[in-house]
Amino acid sequence: MASPSALRELQRDLETKANDLSKLQKDIAKNHQVRKKYTIQLGENELVLKELDLLKEDANVYKLIGPVLVxxxxxxANANVRKRIEYISAELKRLDGTVQDLEEKQNSKKDAILKLQQRIQSLQAGKAKV
Known part of the structure; x- marks a missing residue:
């Protein structure tokens, strides 16, 4: 027969793991938001690059710096846009790795929580029979 203190300890452990899972899910959501922002920026920069490729060598190009066109x-301009695309692509790759790692941790936490819940239920079932 399981002691009430052992059951309380398991429930505290379950609560801790549930809080950890919640934090992981928030981190994953935050990373998805950042990834979405970078994806949009990548699309915009690729569009700018296509536009720059259409220009002739002697065309005037202006860059917006604050309220002024320079x-x-x-x-x-071409080199700057290419560098920006390279940087954004690298950030997207890094974020993908981070999200994958967080999702693996999330799945691991879910498994641990499930096992803990089953253990608590079996202890409670054993207690109810007595």
Whole structure:
């Protein structure tokens, strides 16, 4: 027969694991939001790159810096956009790895919680028979 203190200890453990799972789920949601933002930025920058590729060598290109448009060399603008795309792609790859790691931890926590719940239920069932 399980002692009431052992049952309370298991329930506290279950509560702790449930809180950890909740934190993991919030982290996953936050990472998905950041990923969505980077995906949008990547699309915008790829569109800008396509537009820059359509321009002739002597075309005027302006960059918005604060409230001012500043003339920029086409090659420099092209290089800047390519660097930005490279950076955003690397961030997306890093975020994918982070999300995958968090989801693995989440699944592990869910399994641990399920096993703990089953253990508590079996203890409670054993207690009810007495």
């Amino acid at each position: 003339k920029q060399d086409l090659a420099e």
